[in-house]
Amino acid sequence: MFNTASTTPEKLLQMLAALLLFAAIMGLILFLAGRVGGGKRGNTIVGYLYLAPAILMLAVGLVYPGLRTIYQSFFDAAGKAFIGFDNYATIFTDNDQLTVLRNTVFWVLVTPFVATAVGLVYAILVDKSRFESVAKALIFLPMSISFVAAAIIWKFVYEYRPDQGNVKQIGLINQIIVWLGGTPQQLLIESPLNTFLLIVVMIWIQAGFAMTVLSAAIKAIPDDIIEAARLDGTTAWTMFRNITLPSVRPTLVVVLTTIAIGTLKVFDIVRTMTGGQFNTSVIANEFYSQTFRADNQGLGAALAVLLFVLVIPIVVYNVRQLRQSEAS
Amino acid sequence: MTATPVATPVPSAAQVPGRAETARKKLSSPWASIAAIVIAVLWTLPTFGLFVSSFRPERAIKTTGWWTFFTDPTVTLDNYKGVFGVGSTTNLADFFVNSLVICIPAVLIPMALAALSAYAFAWIEFKGKNILFLSIFALQIVPLQVTLIPLLEIFVKVDLTGTFWTLWLAHSTFALPLAIYLLHNFMREVPATLIEAARVDGAGHVAIFFKVMLPLLTPALAAFGIFQFLWVWNDLLVALVFAGGGNEVAPITLQLANLSGTRGTAWQLLSAGAFVSIIVPVTVFLLLQRYFVRGLLAGSVKG
Numbered sequence: 001m002f003n004t005a006s007t008t009p010e011k012l013l014q015m016l017a018a019l020l021l022f023a024a025i026m027g028l029i030l031f032l033a034g035r036v037g038g039g040k041r042g043n044t045i046v047g048y049l050y051l052a053p054a055i056l057m058l059a060v061g062l063v064y065p066g067l068r069t070i071y072q073s074f075f076d077a078a079g080k081a082f083i084g085f086d087n088y089a090t091i092f093t094d095n096d097q098l099t100v101l102r103n104t105v106f107w108v109l110v111t112p113f114v115a116t117a118v119g120l121v122y123a124i125l126v127d128k129s130r131f132e133s134v135a136k137a138l139i140f141l142p143m144s145i146s147f148v149a150a151a152i153i154w155k156f157v158y159e160y161r162p163d164q165g166n167v168k169q170i171g172l173i174n175q176i177i178v179w180l181g182g183t184p185q186q187l188l189i190e191s192p193l194n195t196f197l198l199i200v201v202m203i204w205i206q207a208g209f210a211m212t213v214l215s216a217a218i219k220a221i222p223d224d225i226i227e228a229a230r231l232d233g234t235t236a237w238t239m240f241r242n243i244t245l246p247s248v249r250p251t252l253v254v255v256l257t258t259i260a261i262g263t264l265k266v267f268d269i270v271r272t273m274t275g276g277q278f279n280t281s282v283i284a285n286e287f288y289s290q291t292f293r294a295d296n297q298g299l300g301a302a303l304a305v306l307l308f309v310l311v312i313p314i315v316v317y318n319v320r321q322l323r324q325s326e327a328s
Numbered sequence: 329m330t331a332t333p334v335a336t337p338v339p340s341a342a343q344v345p346g347r348a349e350t351a352r353k354k355l356s357s358p359w360a361s362i363a364a365i366v367i368a369v370l371w372t373l374p375t376f377g378l379f380v381s382s383f384r385p386e387r388a389i390k391t392t393g394w395w396t397f398f399t400d401p402t403v404t405l406d407n408y409k410g411v412f413g414v415g416s417t418t419n420l421a422d423f424f425v426n427s428l429v430i431c432i433p434a435v436l437i438p439m440a441l442a443a444l445s446a447y448a449f450a451w452i453e454f455k456g457k458n459i460l461f462l463s464i465f466a467l468q469i470v471p472l473q474v475t476l477i478p479l480l481e482i483f484v485k486v487d488l489t490g491t492f493w494t495l496w497l498a499h500s501t502f503a504l505p506l507a508i509y510l511l512h513n514f515m516r517e518v519p520a521t522l523i524e525a526a527r528v529d530g531a532g533h534v535a536i537f538f539k540v541m542l543p544l545l546t547p548a549l550a551a552f553g554i555f556q557f558l559w560v561w562n563d564l565l566v567a568l569v570f571a572g573g574g575n576e577v578a579p580i581t582l583q584l585a586n587l588s589g590t591r592g593t594a595w596q597l598l599s600a601g602a603f604v605s606i607i608v609p610v611t612v613f614l615l616l617q618r619y620f621v622r623g624l625l626a627g628s629v630k631g
Contacts, residue, residue, distance in 0.1 A: 152602045
């Protein structure tokens with residue numbers, strides 16, 4: 001039951017066994033909870049019984065590993081010798097690591113703003129139009145597919161064929177370059193252009209998220225406000241600046257920060273499209289490369305911790321903004 | 329796509345002309361329509377190009393652009409037969425099964441556990457509840473990367489590496505903080521009088537959980553279920569770390585990523601493979617997008 005299943009029937013059987021085992025544990029918890037009497041003490045027992053599996057899993061699978069990684073980040077490549085903050089120093093001084101940091105900054109600065117801008121503009125444009133639901137689905141579909149599939153779709157767009165004889169381009173971008181009279185480029189090799197080309201993929205995925213959430217916020221603006229503004233003869237631009245934008249501001253902050261956090265952790269796109277080569281690596285990809293390819297456990301741990309540390313201020317800002325908008 | 333949990337003001341009779349006017353104004357602005365169409369085309373074209381390519385013969389894909397398909401249409405299913413080639417190393421069928429086997433428990437287990445925990449947090453009074461809830465809420469911000477290596481070491485110690493158990497347990501654990509928070513929010517909205525009435529009738533926490541809560545919770549469970557399904561189906565990082573060693577338990581995303589790495593120019597395989605992997609999440613999404621959008625809004629607008 002706990003070994004590696006290799007044929008399809010074995011796999012399905014193991015899945016069934018796992019589900020049954022889980023159901024049995026759940027049944028046991030509910031059975032025990034059903035026998036506990038009422039009152040304050042009874043409530044406490046039932047409460048902790050219900051929480052027991054979740055607390056156990058979070059403690060073993062999230063809290064302990066998190067603390068352990070922080071601890072490991074102060075050790076050398078093999079995880080044996082204590083080296084203090086050396087791994088962190090490497091991240092901020094080593095040339096390759098500085099490129100990683102620079103790229104991460106590009107990603108986190110560009111992706112949220114462009115994706116949100118496109119999402120907002122599109123949400124306003126298609127709002128209340130006849131084709132709204134179809135138009136929205138087109139932009140939103142990339143959200144449902146994997147980053148790996150998205151990366152393959154875009155790798156094909158950026159594909160390059162050598163510029164010689166009767167070799168024709170098969171990637172759309174290079175074909176457009178040729179049609180415009182230029183020479184085709186190895187798009188994914190030139191730094192820092194390649195990083196921005198990878199960022200396009202993330203924007204392509206996240207714009208749908210921004211659009212959906214912002215569209216709901218736009219629809220929540222009371223009609224009488226819009227009506228009043230229209231009676232005053234407001235132009236579309238003033239309407240956008242004075243009514244739409246202030247109304248959706250809290251949502252805008254949430255969307256920007258959510259995309260920023262997702263972008264910080266981006267890994268699949270970089271790994272699938274360039275593998276982090278040609279100066280395209282970012283923190284999350286470098287974590288993987290250092291840990292599993294370069295066998296530098298300490299540096300990998302430090303990169304993971306850095307990722308954690310970078311997420312915190314964004315989340316704090318987000319929560320603060322939410323509190324403010326709820327208070328007002 | 330139109331259903332959202334955000335309260336939309338119902339137009340009164342007096343406002344209806346205003347809406348009609350808005351609609352007319354929108355349509356009468358050609359620039360707005362053009363801009364919308366440009367964005368829609370830009371967003372669709374990359375996928376469309378690869379989709380068309382997946383039905384073109386290998387030679388055609390590699391020598392001419394997909395746009396020439398419209399002047400010289402040749403359609404073949406060879407690429408799809410290729411990725412399901414029995415016995416070949418690129419047979420995606422096994423990986424497709426793996427993805428399903430990974431997904432089903434990785435959705436059901438955290439769903440049930442989170443429902444139970446959320447109920448405890450929402451409707452049972454006990455000591456230490458608030459601090460515990462806050463701690464679990466805070467765990468949402470922990471990036472996966474921080475946990476992977478020590479978790480892998482634990483799996484090695486208990487001899488689970490290379491099995492589905494690693495993926496089931498890892499995905500279930502990672503999902504819990506958000507799931508508990510989401511379901512807790514939904515449960516808090518159930519009127520207290522309903523719970524009280526059940527309690528007066530002599531129902532304990534088990535009966536209330538099953539008879540009162542679960543039926544009301546279906547939309548929330550559906551929203552979380554879709555989220556988690558898409559997340560697990562589309563995951564690469566967790567699969568790489570815990571199932572990277574062998575092909576036995578690797579999901580389809582992992583195989584696709586490997587294919588892209590080792591045979592980056594085999595576009596006949598990559599195009600068909602990509603669409604085989606896309607078909608499940610896109611179907612789930614199109615069928616259940618109402619719940620998906622609702623979950624998205626509940627998750628991100630509330631925090």
